[in-house]
Amino acid sequence: MKRRVAPLIPFLVLALVIALAPVPVMAEPTTRHITVTASQFAYNPPVLRVNRGDRIIITLQAADVMHGFYLDGYGINEQVEPGQTRRIEFVADRTGKFRYRCSVSCGPLHPFMIGELVVEPNLTFARAVGLMGLAVAGTFVYLRKNPAAALK
């Protein structure tokens, strides 16, 4: 058993490093004013890209019917009616991709009315890709060293 697992130890150590290593903030935080228009069944712009630490000020408006803006990971939930605007302000202190979704039933495709906030550096994605590469390499090393065990 020990012999079988031994070749995987470097991969496991590397996996821990990839999963947990802290990454410094590269860009200076700034304040971003963004207007987001909600209409059946999309947001414009569909993707918001910001940097960690940025102060985000969103002016939310609805183009057709009442819409909502629920931001995963930040617990923000606002609603806006056509002709009105809603100001949403927060600091993008969590990195990764966070979906914002309509939280007011607005028509048939309402559950799929989704936009994306990407807070760079997108460490979740980068770490996942790194772990994927390690997983593939580790599996092949294991198969090379333990061909018989893999067949059991």
Next chain:
Amino acid sequence: MQNRFELTQYRWVKTMLQWRGFQPTLLLITLFFFVFAMLTGFFGTPAGSHNFAIIFVWIVWWALLIIVMVPFFARLWCTVCPIPAPGEWLQRRAVIRRKPGKLHTLRRRWPRKLRNIWLQNFGFLAMAMFSTIILTRPAVSAWVLLAMILAAVGLSVVYENRIFCRYVCPVGGFIGLYSLTSTLELRVKDAQVCKDHTTKDCVTGNENGYGCPWLVFPGKLERNTCCGLCTACLTTCTQDNIGINLRPFGADLLVEKGRSLDEAFKALIMLACALLYSAVLLGPWGWVKDWANMDTLPHWAVYAVSFIAINLLALPGIFWLTAAATRKLAGLKNVSVKKVFVDVAYSLVPMGLIGWIAFSFSFVFVNGSYALSVLSDPFGWGWNLFGTRNFPWTPFLPDVVAGLQILLLLAGLIYSIVIVYRIIRQRAATDALAWRGALPVAGFLTAVTFTFLRLYLAG
């Protein structure tokens, strides 16, 4: 058998499964909910998020099916699926009792050319092209459910047994294929006993019950694909030779017998659909949703043609090239590319299943809370049966979804690579050749995993 734990060794389990009323009782319960879903679809609010038909069919049922039933209990859904029940009862002129005599049908023979899952592949694709409409419009969902039950009844009138389930049901095709991975199986305890047993009661039926409605001879059953877990054979077997076992995940993926091109395509279609749904339904691109939602007919036509082309040409084409590379690297000169293509396609089964589970997590966790309000007001008419009508939409653990998806996809990738290595090793002369042969398919699987990760985690 190795690594098996027989559940039917417990008398109460066996007695329960052998009781002729077991399946009909479950069927009556699910038939009630099925009819109720149709009624709410036809007569309830058109707002999908407030209608029982949409929330309980496409969120609750779907989540149970793909996250729980298929991976762990094989075709358990087929055991309780109400769609074939009315047709079957009509054939038998009975619900619980075993009536003597033959089944009441026109006794036509199902065409030999259709004794595969190609019809199920095309049926699934046809539904998938309209999925954005079906998943969001209660009335359309209700029509689809009604069409399925009518088709099952119609086929029961013409053909004996469950032809609809075995060869036509668009859902049954992928349940069968993904059941190869399941941790549950129905198998004979000793194949020799079946071989020696001349009357084959499990096929012909006897006073205890009907012959297998799925047209399966349990004595030769080596894979889960065609066994509907109806337990009819458990009732009719006079030799006490049928068992239901727990087993390791993915045990059937290495069974060579029964591998076929229609199933290989099913694996590719399911994988392609999981990727496409992730992009269309969960992506931020409103124009794609509009096209899929038939905002104009030309837009939908372009969407539908692209959808079909990706499913039947692009992904299979790339995988064909992958299989050709595998054939070369593994030194399989005496095996056709088609055979290698079919063989290695079974490594896409766990990958596809995991992809579907990851996709489902994205909307089941987020939209599951609708179930509480719909439970109290299934038609959207303002009822408040259980006092939960005003339960607000509350995404459940949205922060956890990404982590779960990463873990699932990586586990699926590793498992699929091990499976493809083992599949190739069945034909390759040496371990080293199998290892080399696995590289192209691993590349394909890695590209698929990367695409899933990109869709779920990157902007």
